[in-house]
Amino acid sequence: AQKVTQAQTEISVVEKEDVTLDCVYETRDTTYYLFWYKQPPSGELVFLIRRNSFDEQNEISGRYSWNFQKSTSSFNFTITASQVVDSAVYFCALSEGAAGANSKLTFGKGITLSVRP
Amino acid sequence: AAGVIQSPRHLIKEKRETATLKCYPIPRHDTVYWYQQGPGQDPQFLISFYEKMQSDKGSIPDRFSAQQFSDYHSELNMSSLELGDSALYFCASSRNPGGGSSYEQYFGPGTRLTVT
Numbered sequence: 067a068q069k070v071t072q073a074q075t076e077i078s079v080v081e082k083e084d085v086t087l088d089c090v091y092e093t094r095d096t097t098y099y100l101f102w103y104k105q106p107p108s109g110e111l112v113f114l115i116r117r118n119s120f121d122e123q124n125e126i127s128g129r130y131s132w133n134f135q136k137s138t139s140s141f142n143f144t145i146t147a148s149q150v151v152d153s154a155v156y157f158c159a160l161s162e163g164a165a166g167a168n169s170k171l172t173f174g175k176g177i178t179l180s181v182r183p
Numbered sequence: 184a185a186g187v188i189q190s191p192r193h194l195i196k197e198k199r200e201t202a203t204l205k206c207y208p209i210p211r212h213d214t215v216y217w218y219q220q221g222p223g224q225d226p227q228f229l230i231s232f233y234e235k236m237q238s239d240k241g242s243i244p245d246r247f248s249a250q251q252f253s254d255y256h257s258e259l260n261m262s263s264l265e266l267g268d269s270a271l272y273f274c275a276s277s278r279n280p281g282g283g284s285s286y287e288q289y290f291g292p293g294t295r296l297t298v299t
């Protein structure tokens with residue numbers, strides 16, 4: 067069975083600090099996909115990134131970067147120079163490719179990030 | 184760019200009533216998913232459809248049913264509503280690239296259902 071663990075529940079930082087959100091996953095499949103979603107106070111779920119199990123290359127998009135390490139089953143997300151607008155709940159999610167295309171997402175419990183001015 | 188459309192955005196029902204939530208996927212997306220997010224919880228998968236056929240089923244109560252229509256929109260029907268059904272219901276859509284791959288799911292704004 068697939069499982070996503072986000073051990074941090076709440077993180078509070080001051081604006082311009084860097085912050086890393088941790089994500090650890092469990093799956094028996096060799097083909098799987100990892101995602102990060104942002105849920106701001108308005109409630110919508112915003113897609114941030116998708117990474118497949120065969121691509122361990124780290125990715126950077128502006129102030130966001132992701133570190134995927136299969137050896138530790140982790141897919142961590144770092145926000146550099148955080149801003150107040152980054153305040154949201156961040157979910158890490160997993161889908162198993164072997165179960166067929168477009169498999170359901172299994173979410174972690176989410177991390178509430180508060181960025182103070 | 185077009186996004187997933189959900190209606191209504193807010194719905195208030197009494198216990199034992201029925202509710203129908205609608206979802207219009209992004210154009211050319213062939214897969215629709217439904218998720219339920221309780222207060223302070225993570226989204227939980229309910230059910231999905233690919234090309235109008237049910238493709239997967241999660242922890243969806245027997246009181247709920249869903250279908251995808253010929254125009255790819257989907258409806259989630261909920262009967263005998265209970266207080267515990269109060270939640271944010273998300274619809275998501277994706278495009279099937281085939282070959283066991285998985286494209287990202289784009290979520291609609293959600294329908295907030297309150298059962299009193």
